[in-house]
Amino acid sequence: MYNREEIGKRIKSARMERNLSQIKFAELINVSTPYLSDIENGKTNLSLEIFTRIVETLQVSADSLIMADTPQSLEYSSAELSRLLSDCSVNESEAILKMAGTLKEILRSKI
Template sequence: MAVYRGSVSEQRATVSDAAISSLLGAAIREARQSRKLSMRALAASANVSQPFLSTVESGQTMPSLASLYRIAAALEVSPSHLLPAAGEPEPITVSRRDASGWAPITDHPDTGFHRVVSSGTARRATVQEYVLEPGQRLGDWYQSDGELTVYVAEGSITVEVEGRGSWELDEGEAIAHPGALRNHWSVRGNGRTRIVLVYAGDS
């Protein structure tokens, strides 16, 4: 199997940060309009300001993960439903470790950052990477459809699943559970933390 490390423009489709923001904004606007919601109504339901929602829908702003979850919940869709899929007809995409596209996990100033590593329509799987430096915060409780797999690439965390218990995960360990179960992550220790989240669903 060939391994490409140089210029791979012939082998992959590249989507710029601006294009991702534009596609995400368009998906949110389309979902809102299909539900006959005004921008003011959606903003109120998602607990964001109307001017902020306007910049998101126009592709000028990339929402934090927490804001995206609230907007998706208000629209009654999964967050992955709003994320742009890999471009067609190219079947291969490459995501470099130094690529941009990072967004804050929450709206808090001391939050960590995450990025979408891969999002495709064929298998309905989305891969996201989270990076937190010492003292930075993860989000609150989350819930979605589909199946979630949480893999600790660096550091250690505690994953709490509401009504089921909590598990301490060290580097190289993972946990999988239905997204419908409310879950919360917290960082253990004082080092750098990297988490890979794999979402698999039908929508």
């Protein structure tokens, strides 16, 4: 089911992960800052055109914003992790996986 508030939270989270201010991100997707705020707070519906700009600018999958826990999104995340590790040495891979495990523990402890 379409949930504007959840989609808005995911958009905001992805924007913040990329260290983009609302003002800068609004400029990049060619919308006003108040309109972006409404999107992130789930107060307005998105057009397909603006949603596409958001996905392209943030370089995230559309399904990760719409339905974060769907199998397709999890498959995408798994593929992205594989891509990230593909050119790493054994030591780099082990370090990244250790950090991912630690981050997972931190995230779960805050829930």
